[in-house]
Amino acid sequence: MNLFPLIPLSIAVLFAFKLTLIYVLAVIYGHVKPVFPYISDAGATHPEAAFFSILLFLEGILIAIMGWIRYKQIRYIVHNMPKPNENNNSLTIDENKLTKITKYNKQGLYLQIAVMLSVAMVAAFRSTEHLEIHLIFGAFPAFIASIWYFYIQTWTSYQFIPTVNSIFVARFRLFCSVLAIIFGTIMILSISITWFDVTLPYSEIRGPPRLWWDEKTGGYIGHVVSAVNENLMIFMMSPFYASFVCEFRRIHSHNGRLKFTFNDNVQSV
Incomplete structure (x- = not known):
C-alpha cells in the first residue's frame, strides 16, 4: 500500500479537524464567545489548549x-525533463525556467x-500568556511562509x-492561493483598525479578557471581521494541501529510497 498520498491528505484533514474541535470545545466550556473567536484564542484555555498544541505539532511535522x-520530487522531475531540442512529445521547459523552478524548489x-x-x-x-512572541515569532511568520x-x-x-x-489542479491551487491572500489581507487590515478602536487597556488586550470581546469593548466589528477571515484563510489551506494527493500517488519507496514517476499525459479531473 502506498502511504505517501496520506501525507498531504492528513495535513488537509488536520487543518479542518483542528479548527472544528477547538472551537466546539471552547464554546462548550464557555471559554470564548461563540461569535468567531480568533483561532489561537479558542485554543488558549485547557482542555482545548492541549488538543490545539498537539495538533499544531503534528501539522508542523x-x-x-x-x-x-x-x-525531492520536483528535483527529480527537473533532472529528468526532456530538453527542448529533443524530438519528443513530452513536456519541455527552457533552461531559464528550469533554473527558476530549481531556485523556487x-x-x-x-x-x-x-x-x-x-x-x-x-x-x-499561548496568545493569552505571551502574545508578542505568539504573533511575532509564530502566527505571522507561519502566515507569510505559507502564502509564499x-x-x-x-x-x-x-x-x-x-x-x-x-x-485543473494548477487553477485550483491558484484559486486557493488567491482566496487565502484575500482573507489574510482583510484579516491584517481589520486587526489594525480594531486595535485603534478598542477601549480595553493593553494589559488586558494581551491577556484572558480578550477572549470575551464584545460590543462594549470597542473594535468589536473589526475583531469579528478579522477572526472570520483568519478562520477562512486557514480553512483554505485544507483543499490546497489536499490537491497534492494525486502527485504523491506517484511516489514510492524501495529499499529505503524514494522513487518518483511522472506521466506524459494527465487527464483533467
Missing part, C-alpha cells in the same frame, strides 16, 4: 515532511521548515502542465 518529499523546502518552526512557537506560547509557499507551488504547477499535473 507533517508539513516539513511533505516539504522535503515535494522538494529550494525556497519551498526552507519555507515548509519555517512553517514547522513557526507553528511550534504558536503551540508553545502557495505561490511557489502554484507557479510550478503551471510549468508542469500537462505532464505532471493537469490544468
Whole structure:
C-alpha cells in the first residue's frame, strides 16, 4: 500500500479537524464567545489548549515532511525533463525556467521548515500568556511562509502542465492561493483598525479578557471581521494541501529510497 498520498491528505484533514474541535470545545466550556473567536484564542484555555498544541505539532511535522518529499520530487522531475531540442512529445521547459523552478524548489523546502518552526512557537506560547512572541515569532511568520509557499507551488504547477499535473489542479491551487491572500489581507487590515478602536487597556488586550470581546469593548466589528477571515484563510489551506494527493500517488519507496514517476499525459479531473 502506498502511504505517501496520506501525507498531504492528513495535513488537509488536520487543518479542518483542528479548527472544528477547538472551537466546539471552547464554546462548550464557555471559554470564548461563540461569535468567531480568533483561532489561537479558542485554543488558549485547557482542555482545548492541549488538543490545539498537539495538533499544531503534528501539522508542523507533517508539513516539513511533505516539504522535503515535494522538494525531492520536483528535483527529480527537473533532472529528468526532456530538453527542448529533443524530438519528443513530452513536456519541455527552457533552461531559464528550469533554473527558476530549481531556485523556487529550494525556497519551498526552507519555507515548509519555517512553517514547522513557526507553528511550534504558536503551540508553545499561548496568545493569552505571551502574545508578542505568539504573533511575532509564530502566527505571522507561519502566515507569510505559507502564502509564499502557495505561490511557489502554484507557479510550478503551471510549468508542469500537462505532464505532471493537469490544468485543473494548477487553477485550483491558484484559486486557493488567491482566496487565502484575500482573507489574510482583510484579516491584517481589520486587526489594525480594531486595535485603534478598542477601549480595553493593553494589559488586558494581551491577556484572558480578550477572549470575551464584545460590543462594549470597542473594535468589536473589526475583531469579528478579522477572526472570520483568519478562520477562512486557514480553512483554505485544507483543499490546497489536499490537491497534492494525486502527485504523491506517484511516489514510492524501495529499499529505503524514494522513487518518483511522472506521466506524459494527465487527464483533467
